[in-house]
Structure formats: C-alpha cells, structure tokens
Amino acid sequence: MIKVLGRTVVEVKDYPAFLGNRIGFNFINEALINAEKYKYSGGIDYIDAILGPFTGRAMAPLVTANYVGLDVHKAIVDNLYINTDDYSHNSFKLPGYVEELVQDGKLGRKSNGGLYRNIIHDSGMKIHQVYDIESKNYRDIVKYSFPFVESMIKSLRIGDYDRAFYTLINNRSVEAELCMEFILKYILYSLKTTALVGYDIHAADDVMATGFNWCPPLAMIDALFGVENFKSLVKERINNNILENIDLELLLSNFEQSRYDFRKFVKAK
Structure with missing residues (x-):
C-alpha cells in the first residue's frame, strides 16, 4: 500500500487525532480564532493573506478549512477539545461564528457557502x-497589500530564501509579527506533540510534509536560520504563558536536521 499510494507511514501512540490532525487542526483552528480577533481588520481573508503559501503550505489555512469542510473541522477539534488537555487546549475550541455556519449548513466548498463562496x-x-464575521454576510475578497509579504514573494521568485525569511524576521508590522508567531507556535506545538504522541523526532516532519503538504517543523527551523536562532526567536516572541509549559532546552535537546528541504514547500505566492 505504501508503494502503491506513495504515502509515508508514521507509527504513533494511541492518542486523540493521533499526530497529523492534532498539529494541523491546532494551527487551522488558531487561524479561525484569530480571524474573529482581527475581524475589524478584515477577518478571514486578512488572516489567510498573512499565512499564505509563502509561509510553507499549499493553501492558506482557512482556505484549507473551507476545502476540508467546516463540519469535518468541527468534528476533529471538538474531539480534541474534549479529549486532550495540553498547554494549547483552548486552541481547539471552535469559534462561535464557525458553529453558526455549520448549523446553517454553510460547510465550505461542498455547499458553496462557508468561509468562502x-x-x-x-x-x-x-x-x-x-x-x-461582523456583518454575517458575504463580501468580495480584499486583495491585501502587506509590504513584508510583497518583499518575501519578490525574494522567493528569484530563489533568495534567506532574504525572504530575513525580511519576515525583521519586519515588525502587526501582520509580520502575527505571521512569525504562527510559525513559531506551529514548530513548538509540533515538537511538543511529537514528544508525547510519536516515537521519533522526525515523526511530525513526515506527517506534515506528506499528509498536509506543509513545510515540516524541523525544516522550518532551517528556514529560520537554525536551532539557535529559533530558540532566540521563541524567547523573544512567544508569550511566557506558553514558555512556562515548555522546557525549550529539553524539547530541543535531541534536535536533528530535517530530512526535508524547506524550499520545496515555500511558494512565491
């Protein structure tokens, strides 16, 4: 089956949502939560514009949720919210506006109504x-113009990946800071969950690369100029409430280079 389907099998322990969905839907639901938090800045398409393919995923997270189906998303995060209790537990609480969309049958792409239509x-x-989210109506998608995004995409188009991520790290706009926070939290949660659910530090890399087509966490550390720079960014940018629940040095004590090249996943769009 592995040869026929071209998939990678990762052995994990028996935990809710196993590994890939626990990591992936943590990120996606956090994006849904932030869409509501930033609803006056634009909400759903605003967050997707900040977390587009230039950050290492085939589709922006809320486009992904709309593609998968909000009913499926709800089933997964509800299960995780009930049956897990880690430091990111509240990230699995489904926002009220998504619950309303599901109840109204606006499930996403399959119903041509959801987050997008x-x-x-x-x-x-x-x-x-x-x-x-504010008006509870649909509107035309906004073409946002964020200088850090435009600069990153320009660098990626000419293959200057270092310049692209240097731009992200050093731009201190609200949008760039939010993008950076999402990436750092994705890496941290992936590694922390792998330590709990998996048997090997590369497990999260395998499931996110081959299952979600997202830049895997260890590879993303490479994009951020290595493990020592990653540690510095985490200490500088991540809330102490999270860091109090993570022994960063212990978490990275068995760090190994990724088997994946982050450049395969980071797209100039």
Missing part, C-alpha cells in the same frame, strides 16, 4: 467572496 454575476463572471 463563489457566485455568478449577472455578466456571467464568477466572483469569489468571503464571509464577514
């Missing part, structure tokens, strides 16, 4: 719209 204009043109 397509409508046909009188002219015959297809228009992409996004759900506005």
Whole structure:
C-alpha cells in the first residue's frame, strides 16, 4: 500500500487525532480564532493573506478549512477539545461564528457557502467572496497589500530564501509579527506533540510534509536560520504563558536536521 499510494507511514501512540490532525487542526483552528480577533481588520481573508503559501503550505489555512469542510473541522477539534488537555487546549475550541455556519449548513466548498463562496454575476463572471464575521454576510475578497509579504514573494521568485525569511524576521508590522508567531507556535506545538504522541523526532516532519503538504517543523527551523536562532526567536516572541509549559532546552535537546528541504514547500505566492 505504501508503494502503491506513495504515502509515508508514521507509527504513533494511541492518542486523540493521533499526530497529523492534532498539529494541523491546532494551527487551522488558531487561524479561525484569530480571524474573529482581527475581524475589524478584515477577518478571514486578512488572516489567510498573512499565512499564505509563502509561509510553507499549499493553501492558506482557512482556505484549507473551507476545502476540508467546516463540519469535518468541527468534528476533529471538538474531539480534541474534549479529549486532550495540553498547554494549547483552548486552541481547539471552535469559534462561535464557525458553529453558526455549520448549523446553517454553510460547510465550505461542498455547499458553496462557508468561509468562502463563489457566485455568478449577472455578466456571467464568477466572483469569489468571503464571509464577514461582523456583518454575517458575504463580501468580495480584499486583495491585501502587506509590504513584508510583497518583499518575501519578490525574494522567493528569484530563489533568495534567506532574504525572504530575513525580511519576515525583521519586519515588525502587526501582520509580520502575527505571521512569525504562527510559525513559531506551529514548530513548538509540533515538537511538543511529537514528544508525547510519536516515537521519533522526525515523526511530525513526515506527517506534515506528506499528509498536509506543509513545510515540516524541523525544516522550518532551517528556514529560520537554525536551532539557535529559533530558540532566540521563541524567547523573544512567544508569550511566557506558553514558555512556562515548555522546557525549550529539553524539547530541543535531541534536535536533528530535517530530512526535508524547506524550499520545496515555500511558494512565491
């Protein structure tokens, strides 16, 4: 089956959602939570613009949720919220507006209504719209212009990956800071959960690279200029409430280089 399907099998312990879904849906649900937090800045498409493919994933996280289906997303995070109790427990609490969308049958791509939808204009043109959390109506998607994103994409297009991530690290706009926080928390939660659920430090890399097509956490550390720089960024950027629940030195004591090249996952778009 491995050869036929071209998949990677990762042995893990018997925990809710195992490893890949626990990591991936932690990130996606955190993005949904932040969409509500930043609803006056734009909400759903605002967060997706901050966490696009240039951060190492095939699709932005809320586009992914819409693609998977909000009913499926709800089933997974509800299970994790009930049956886990780690430091990121509240990140699995489904936001109220998503619950309302599910109850209204607006499940995402399969129902053409959810976080995003397509409508046909009188002219015959297809228009992409996004759900506005504040008004509870759909509106046209905004084409956001964030200088750090534009600079990163410009660097990625010419293959200058170091310049792209140097830009991200050193830009202190609200959007760049939020992007950086998401990436750091993704790495931390991946490694912490792997230590609990997996048998090998590379387990999260395998499931995120081959299961989600996301830049795996160890590879993302490479993108951030190595483990020592990653430690410094975590200590500088991550809330103490999280750090109090993570022994950073112990977590990284058996650090190994990723088997994956982060450049395969980071896209200039």
